[in-house]
Amino acid sequence: MEKEAKIGRSAAARQIKGRLLPRSFYEASPELVAPCLLGKLLAHHTSRGVIAGRIVEVEAYLGPHHNTPDPASHSYRGPTPRNQVMFGPPGHAYVYAIYGMHFCMNVTCDVDGVAGGILIRALEPVVGLHQMARNRGLGVNAAQRLLTSGPGxxxxxxxxxxxxxxxxxxxKRNSPLQIIDDKNVICDVAVTVRIGIRNAVDLPLRFTISGHTCVSGPRNLAPKRIFTP
DNA sequence: GCAGTGATTTGCT
DNA sequence: GCAAATCACTGCG
Structure with missing residues (x-):
């Protein structure tokens, strides 16, 4: 009980301060933008307050115009009613339903008219932990990584x-959903193959903050490489 | 390991 | 049109 109260106070005391990422940030290819999203804050402004987490794991999904074919990408076969957002301007949310019961969120990137997306796979909870637990149907003393480790x-x-x-x-300044750079410095970025997909399983397009406890998936997945941004 | 769940797309008529 | 296959997941055993 004591511990939960402490977490609640520290989270409420924090302010989200930093630079809203501009359109130009997203105008490059997904595999280039994806690692740059690590360490940034994904913030949702709701009527009940702000809920935010630090991005610790992402996957790039390439569009059909890209040199490397990516049959795992929703945009692989061209625009459809579901994926049309991916073919629009960069810096937009592409949210879709999967397996009948989950949602996944991507950020569109590459220039307007060229499809590209980055799946946000895991966050480190930062602000609004109690609300996150409520939304997940968990108790307030649930382990942090159960809150936001996984796209669903x-x-x-x-x-x-x-x-x-x-x-x-x-x-947009008034958007309820924003990605903010609060100048958080991250150490090592691990590059691995993507997980949870059937096609194009060999492409090294998953980026994680190396060793972070909130990263999802198998812990023993060997990185293709590690670099410091 | 695998069941649950439903939207979406594809491939037939 | 309609049926079948697919699916970038999670939680339970």
């Missing part, structure tokens, strides 16, 4: 749905 979990924790958030512009 983080959407549930932040209260993101396709109906309410698909197509939102993340670069």
């Amino acid at each position: 979990r983080l959407c549930q924790a932040l209260g993101l749905t396709r109906e309410a958030h698909n197509g939102l512009d993340l670069t």
Whole structure:
């Protein structure tokens, strides 16, 4: 009980201060933008307050115009009603339903008209931990990594749905959903193959903050390489 | 390990 | 049109 109260106070005391990432940040290819998102804050402004987490794991999904074919990407076969957001301007949220019960959130990137997306796979909870636990249907003393470690979990924790958030512009000042650079410095970035997919399983397009406890998936997945940004 | 769940797309008529 | 296959997941055993 004592511990939960302490977490609640420290989270509430924190302010989200930093620079809203501009449109130009997202105008490059997914494999270039993806590692740059690590360490940034994903913030959802709700009527109940702010819920935010630090991005610790992402995956790049390449568009059909890219040199490397990516059959795992939703945009692989061209635009459809579901994936049209990916073919629009960069810096927008592409939220879709999967397996009948989960949502996943991508950030669109590359220039307008060229598809590209980055799946946000895991966050480190930073602000609104009690609300995250409520949204996830967990007790307030649930382990932090159960809140936002996994693409479905983080959407549930932040209260993101396709109906309410698909197509939102993340670069607008008044957007309820934003990505903010608070100058947090990260150490090592590990590059691995993507997980949870059937096609194009060999492409090294998953980026994680190396060793971070909130990263999802198998702990023993060997990195293809590690670099310091 | 695998069941649960439903939207989405593809491939037939 | 309609049926079948697919799916970037999670939670339970």
